[in-house]
Amino acid sequence: MGVGGFSRTCLKCRNFITVDQDGRVVAHDRPLSRLLCHASGQLAVLVSVEWGPGPRRGRRVVSGGKGHRRDRRKKAEHLKPPExxxxxxxxxxxxxxxxxxxxxxxxxxxxxxxxxxxxxxxWVGSDRSFRWDGREGCWTVAGAHFPRVSRELLRRYPSLLIGREYNPREKCNSSCRNARGFLCTCSCRARNHGHGKWRSGWRTLGEFHGRRAGRPWHWTAVTVAG
Ligand SMILES: [Zn+2]
Ligand SMILES: [Zn+2]
Known part of the structure; x- marks a missing residue:
């Protein structure tokens, strides 16, 4: 806990942590969790480790009284959407x-x-089904959980933006139209996919095209129909 008399608080998980000689956060579980904090192994300067004075000596708050909360820890910032x-x-x-x-x-x-x-x-249950992807700059989830995650999001927010990579040269055929599930990369941009069942109960608010890393993507904003 702390090197050189300093305690460090991980601003991701609020745990006390150690920073090694290379300035990296030593792997640690989050409080009340067996999951590894994702700050583990990262450079301390990058994960907003709070550097505070070590254990105070001499001045101890003994009695009850009101006592000011010393807890002035900075609030962790909201995660920004990746570019x-x-x-x-x-x-x-x-x-x-x-x-x-x-x-x-x-x-x-x-x-x-x-x-x-x-x-x-x-939502997803197992910590094997989702993980932080530093290259993508976002949390990523195993494909099978798309229905659940999209449902949960539409339960909490008025709309949801769904993008998918697709191949304009991949002909839409009966295997797309009769598919089950939601995974589709064909030129119909999942419009005909499984006769549209994967998005039943949703209404389209708007659509647009984009590119990502040189590849075509199609984006649809949806809301719950009704
Ligand atoms: Zn298709
Ligand atoms: Zn398809």
Missing amino acids: WMPNYQGEHPPTIGLPAKGWFGVWFPAHTMWEHERKLSS
Whole structure:
């Protein structure tokens, strides 16, 4: 706990932590959790480690009384959407980005990194099904959880922005139209996919195209129909 008489608080998880000689945060679990804090192994300067004075000597608050709360820890900042998530009409609604391969990225407003993690953990269950992806700059979730995550987001927010990578040259055929599930990269941009069942109960607010890393993406803002 602390090197050189200083205690350090991880501003991601609020735990007391140690910073090694290279300035990296030593791996630690979060309080009341067996999950590793994602600040583990990162450079302390990058993860807003709070550097405070070590244990005070001499002055101890003995009696009850009112006692000012010494807790002046900075509030952790809300996680910003990664740059590849476009805004919709000038705002950032909760966003899901489905790449052609791999886990999907997810972000939602007014939540810290840790709150993102807590929510995802409660929706997705296992901590093997989601993880922080530093390169994407967002939390990522195993594909199978798309229905649950999108449902939970639409329960809490008025709209949801869903992007997917697609291939304009991939012909839409019967295997797309008769597909189950929601994974689709064909030129119909999932419009015909499984006869649209994957998005039943939603209404489209708007659509637009974009590119990401040179690849075409299609974005749809949806809300709950009704
Ligand atoms: Zn199709
Ligand atoms: Zn399809």
